Amino acid sequence: MSSSLRTRVGPTALWGMFGVLATLVGMAAGHLLASLTTPAASPVLAVGSRVIDATPTPMKEWAIRQFGSADKPILIGSVMVVVLLLSAVAGLLARKRFVYGAVMLVVLVAVAAFAALTSTGAKASDVVPSLVAAVAGVAALGWLHRVATRGSRSADAEPVPGATVRSDDPAPRSASRRGVLVATGVLALAAAVMGGAGRFITGLRTRPEDIDLPTAADPAPALPTDLSEKYPGISSLRTSNADFYRVDTRLDTPILSADDWTLTIDGDVDQEVTLTFDDLLGMELIERDITMTCVSNSVGGKFVGAATWLGVRLTDVLERAGIEGTKADQILATDFDGMTISTPLEVAVDGRDTMLVVGMNGEPLPREHGFPVRMITPGLYGFVGSCKWLTRLTLTTYDDAQAYWTERDWDTDAPIKISTRIDTPNALDQLDKGENIVGGVAWAQQKGGVAKVQVQVDGGGWQDAELGPEVNNDYWRQWFYRWDAQDEGQHTISARCVDGDGNVQTAAQAQPFPGGSSGIHSLLVSVA
Ligand SMILES: Nc1nc2c(c(=O)[nH]1)N[C@H]1C(S)=C(S)[C@@H](COP(=O)(O)O)O[C@H]1N2
């Protein structure tokens, strides 16, 4: 057999593809099993989550700034590219000798198993999806190896004298081409079906929209007329569930079942209490309009949203466990996967409506926002007050336990800073000469609300804007300003607010780390 024949029928690319396909089959099998048991134990997600955890804070902030909420797909993507490149190498090794390739696959899976086992809240059984991935991947590679080498083996039996065929360098021949095609097709299909199936099945089992929520005993008043009806560039008074920003450390959207859900209140309490979803719905439900903000939001950014939340008062739940004599100074909230978010106890129970939320804008809490139950602490950034997919509240001290962000040196008590966003016009817009509407939203939660919004053009005097309807102090306020633009050319527009206690929003710029951004939102427009 000439070397040209060998390169034609057994190209490197083919064996690289075998490795990739075997890995995809393994990952899909692992993913299927994981989504039926512990989704976070899925080999891909386990590795991805560890990469996120290990990413230094400045890089993470940079990623959020660069990619916004697409930071996760991009991270998953990068992890996948690396894994698939290594898988291709495994395929090439298998061409030399099957067992080399198989070992390489097992090593890859071992990294995933290690990631799954060492992530917070991991159980020993979380290694099972990785084991299944290894078995499925090696089996797939074995099958591909068999069909691809069948042809060359028979050729090896009667080697042409002088030809340079080595039996450990199998090259598929035309006789085996059909077999290779069939095996490749079957395995690709299997990977696709298994990858999709697990998620689909669990998704059907636990649809948030199948939940019937009781109405609130203490409902929120109807929202006043929305200013954005008249001035469309301004944010809606209420952010729809679909438009609400999402920020969390997860790569997937967790699929939890309300039927299986429980909440345990433990730590320094009189008695440990565990509540089911029905127990929670049996308590007095309140409804509140609250504006949520992410500490990663930069001035003028998108990580802020306003919604109507339905849930139970945190204090009612804590009362069941009894915290009169507690020495705790923090409530450590744990999600279903071991992620922790800590809220200062004193702040959480100081009279504000800290809630365990089950409904958002008249619907069951969407999966992305923490279904079936999340916490919301009005006036605190989400990372210290709003644990999603909540399963445990532990009354403890900052000395004894550290939450995820505390370990990463973010502030432990992080009130949302007062801020003002210009929604319209957009930066670099071309405006017509004459009257233009400048408008947006401002918020000053737990600080007496927004008392005033002021607009400044080209560094001149601060002019009072008109305020939209008031909802409550925990909610943002729409505003607008009629700007009579007479001078052609470029102009800088800035906006700031004054809170109910008379504090003027600071111009001093701060980065999100460690306690939230500050500064004034300004943008450049041109008038023609
Ligand atoms: N379990 C869990 N809860 C979480 C987070 C998380 O990563 N995991 N992120 C927090 C952060 S930083 C914010 S700003 C809010 C965002 O809530 P949202 O995605 O519903 O807007 O959720 C908080 N709750």
Ligand SMILES: [Mo]
């Ligand atoms: Mo956040």
